[in-house]
Amino acid sequence: MDLSRRDFLQKLAALGAGLASPALGWAAQTAAPGGPGTIRRATAAAGSGAVGVHFVNHGPGLGRRIAVTFDDGPTPGVTEKVLAALRERHLSATFFMIGERVAASPSLAHRVRGEGHEIGNHSYTHPQLGRLPAPQVLSQLQKTQEVIEQSTGFRPCWMRPPYGSFRPAQAPLAAQEGLGVVLWNVDTRDWARPGTERILETVLTQARPGSIVLMHDLHLQTAEVVGRILDGLLERGFELTTISGFLGSPRTA
Numbered sequence: 001m002d003l004s005r006r007d008f009l010q011k012l013a014a015l016g017a018g019l020a021s022p023a024l025g026w027a028a029q030t031a032a033p034g035g036p037g038t039i040r041r042a043t044a045a046a047g048s049g050a051v052g053v054h055f056v057n058h059g060p061g062l063g064r065r066i067a068v069t070f071d072d073g074p075t076p077g078v079t080e081k082v083l084a085a086l087r088e089r090h091l092s093a094t095f096f097m098i099g100e101r102v103a104a105s106p107s108l109a110h111r112v113r114g115e116g117h118e119i120g121n122h123s124y125t126h127p128q129l130g131r132l133p134a135p136q137v138l139s140q141l142q143k144t145q146e147v148i149e150q151s152t153g154f155r156p157c158w159m160r161p162p163y164g165s166f167r168p169a170q171a172p173l174a175a176q177e178g179l180g181v182v183l184w185n186v187d188t189r190d191w192a193r194p195g196t197e198r199i200l201e202t203v204l205t206q207a208r209p210g211s212i213v214l215m216h217d218l219h220l221q222t223a224e225v226v227g228r229i230l231d232g233l234l235e236r237g238f239e240l241t242t243i244s245g246f247l248g249s250p251r252t253a
């Protein structure tokens with residue numbers, strides 16, 4: 001990223017300060033010094049494939065763009081319903097998939113990509129990566145890259161650490177796999193099944209230009225309310241984009 005763009009994004013981040021969910025945990029703690037959306041750059045390990053690593057928790061706040069993301073799939077019986085809601089409205093989202101779940105349902109992962117969505121790396125077995133030694137972190141990322149590429153023909157360029165657990169010192173491990181690190185700033189906590197109305201309310205009250213919304217294609221409750229969430233966002237004038245649509249690739253962000 002050139003300096004002017006970086007400066008621009010940092011100004012946007014400052015404007016967006018205070019919009020993040022209080023439930024961010026690690027993300028809030030580590031992103032706090034520069035405000036939400038701060039893009040941190042760590043120097044990757046030397047080598048021709050090295051890229052800068054970015055910890056991002058929201059996109060540019062100008063305009064009305066927003067990214068809706070679904071973690072922990074693919075889940076047969078749930079992911080299809082999320083896809084249908086997106087397809088009916090001609091919208092694209094990003095699915096951060098767990099490697100072992102892709103291995104169990106490769107055709108469903110293939111279908112997600114075939115319907116035009118972005119796929120991200122969400123580790124192979126969903127551990128707290130921040131607690132693992134480097135070789136295990138690399139293995140989690142590498143195996144997931146491989147199974148996603150084999151199943152979908154798409155090699156992810158963004159990863160999301162389960163629970164947001166990833167230490168800045170681990171950034172070069174993600175870079176080694178060509179992955180930028182993306183978090184979120186609207187947390188629906190839908191994994192706890194708080195009820196469809198609560199999930200809907202969380203998204204529609206917290207969504208701002210530049211938001212990255214975290215949901216899960218894991219439980220039917222989420223799938224049942226996705227259509228209303230998408231309609232609500234569209235009614236408010238938001239345009240949905242994917243993470244790469246928002247941020248480009250980690251090489252260019």
Ligand SMILES: [Zn+2]
Pocket residue numbers: 071072122126162163
């Ligand atoms: Zn997860």
